[in-house]
Amino acid sequence: MEFINGVKQKEDISISQLLTGAYIGQTVKLRGAVHNVRDMGDVVFVILRKSEGLVQCVFEAHTADPAAGSLSLSDIRSLKEESAVEVTGRIAAEGRAPYGFELRLSGLEILSEPAEILPLAINKFKMHTSLEAKLALRPISLRNVRERAKFKIQEGIVRGFRDFLMSQGFTEVHTPKIVSRGAEGGSNVFKLDYFNKKAEMGQSPQFYKQTMVGVYDRVFEVAPVFRAEKHNTTRHLNEYVSLDFEMGYIDSFEEIMAMETGFLQYTMELLAKDYQKELDLLDVKLPDVSRIPAVRFDKAKELVAEKYDRRIRNPFDLEPEEELLIGRYFEEEYGSDFVFVTHYPSKKRPFYAMDDPEDARFTLSFDLLFRGLEVTTGGQRIHDYQEILKKMEKRGMDPADIESYLMIFKYGMPPHGGLGIGLERLTMRLLGEQNVREASLFPRDVTRLEP
């Protein structure tokens, strides 16, 4: 009988192993994709792309290692870009090469070859092509080192979210994405037929995460959400990754903002520690999140109207331009890239939002703006059964439609609140990108269902 015992060390050496310096002067095997072949005559450089970065391999016809055996200049010259290869060679210090070393080629094995030449110069540092072209060729354009650095940083944000919340006593949950019709209402939902029942794709894990507060006190989820909005803007996606948390036993909704600030503080440190290479590659400077100003919705409108000489057209709504100006105001006045805007009008918030007991026209809720873009919506929720019934009645909603959600209040819920962060928007602003599609591996928008 054959047995599988676990992972064996592969011969293939990683860049981090090479960076220990332990391999200088030694002959090693590396696997990767042929990113670039630069023919300088007697010397040919082969740039190998590995997951962590690029490795310079060099073949010199005259000084070829005798160990190279049959490896010839023409073998190297005929290498096709995007071939998967295993190269053998001695590691030598070389100040001009990435990471300060190169591999002197003595052996080459082709593991697989492409059928056609790339339609896009992905091995250029900057691709200088339109977003449209990049997205149409997304499966290939993501191989560009700058493109993939973006999503490595996105990985770091998600890691930061999870690790920080786990350290704060949160439990990770997985809730269903196919939900019954009429859950949260609204027309911006994708509908589907579920074994002859009306169903829709979840716009948010809202009801489920609140439910789970009754079970674990503090919960989080990282999962896709779906919005059938017809907006084709630089800020909207029809499917995105939502970073959600919900926490019980809060004293005020400020605690939720404090938790988000803690997440941002932890994550910026994590990025600086583990993702500095990618930050440098993209020339990203991390924002200061040591303190984040918080301003009331109505006050923010006034401040902006005053400073930028702008008339308040609708006191109960924020226009995208106003969001940008609020961002600008707090950047100019307090040097902050972030600002919490609090106490949104009750009319603009869902029925489950808790109204401010001091003025029920407003809610105990907030948005977080990052350089003028809303990246988070959160707040305290109603926890009392009679109160939520009353609010539903006022809005003409039928409790029977969401009976299993209302069950949690009927049988007891602690005071609680939470938030949802749009991962792609947060990534986009952090990277300084102008279009949210740049921060989604395979964006879904009104016209885009592929790749």
Added chain:
Amino acid sequence: MEFINGVKQKEDISISQLLTGAYIGQTVKLRGAVHNVRDMGDVVFVILRKSEGLVQCVFEAHTADPAAGSLSLSDIRSLKEESAVEVTGRIAAEGRAPYGFELRLSGLEILSEPAEILPLAINKFKMHTSLEAKLALRPISLRNVRERAKFKIQEGIVRGFRDFLMSQGFTEVHTPKIVSRGAEGGSNVFKLDYFNKKAEMGQSPQFYKQTMVGVYDRVFEVAPVFRAEKHNTTRHLNEYVSLDFEMGYIDSFEEIMAMETGFLQYTMELLAKDYQKELDLLDVKLPDVSRIPAVRFDKAKELVAEKYDRRIRNPFDLEPEEELLIGRYFEEEYGSDFVFVTHYPSKKRPFYAMDDPEDARFTLSFDLLFRGLEVTTGGQRIHDYQEILKKMEKRGMDPADIESYLMIFKYGMPPHGGLGIGLERLTMRLLGEQNVREASLFPRDVTRLEP
């Protein structure tokens, strides 16, 4: 201007803080739900449910702390179960209480109260109720300590998956769940209208994770998948969480099995370390995963036919009963709860599976059975463009339907493979549950779209 500076320590003390022993003799505040009130006459026990476990609080009328002020026996007696409360009291060692301590009540604040009495005795250690009843009242029944322990262990499995793969150089990715029609084919898909285009919910991130191997060499994703199968069995869900990984530059498909074995080894250690309390609560014994036997599909059928005197009806398919018997065989003969069944017939595998070069009727693929239940499907994939085109032609498939997927082969892909693990099935078998619905917070099946 108000500023938010990050998380402040709350007055509320956690069970882990109490377990340090530092609070014995001290007066503390604890928040939680009233899980149970046991009135013994002059002494009343209030069991407080916190996310980490239960805390025994005790009120004795005659010896009440003078600090208790106005707190009376009748206050305590009138406490409603599932109220959210803050209790104040002195921590005292008490061998008969959970964790070896109790809280001598001197203060009580009710944070919120239920509107009705629970319809289910969730505060019983075992609820002794039907699965149907538990699922109908899921938002409440999950508050039972054994129910929530299950999903805490599930959290541990997911943590193990991520942490182990990150340590092996994998990158986490997020790929779209709304995909274009006809991607993987088959009738078991949920269809939806996507802005007047035909779309479906992804059955698997297969194409996307392969695509991302071209970018990061090794990737993983934890996300929901959707299957419109009409089977109403104890093993099927119509939406489940899939633990997927895909790795490039492999030498053989055995490397994928080795990686999965490594994940299981890491995860069992993690569970033993961080989730022992939950394992004990559910009386779960972790399986030995130091080595996992691997047997060919055809050989496995023979072994079972021989030992259990069973006729092989279809040499190219495994019946659920055969899976159970294979599981039993390897338990009896090798003491193993797991077995890899390899080299599945080509006809039973998707077009992208790599055929065995030694016998094209079989593939370089595997399933992992856990106590006779398939919990994983994986294998090596075709990486050559001409080869995948040929296989598609043989199956009557049109390359134009999946052009953006085929792009990755056209422009070069390394040899690669991967797998998908059904999180709920793995959890179910680990917990010794007989129905996969027991391992899903809010299961979706043919008749169940709520809660």
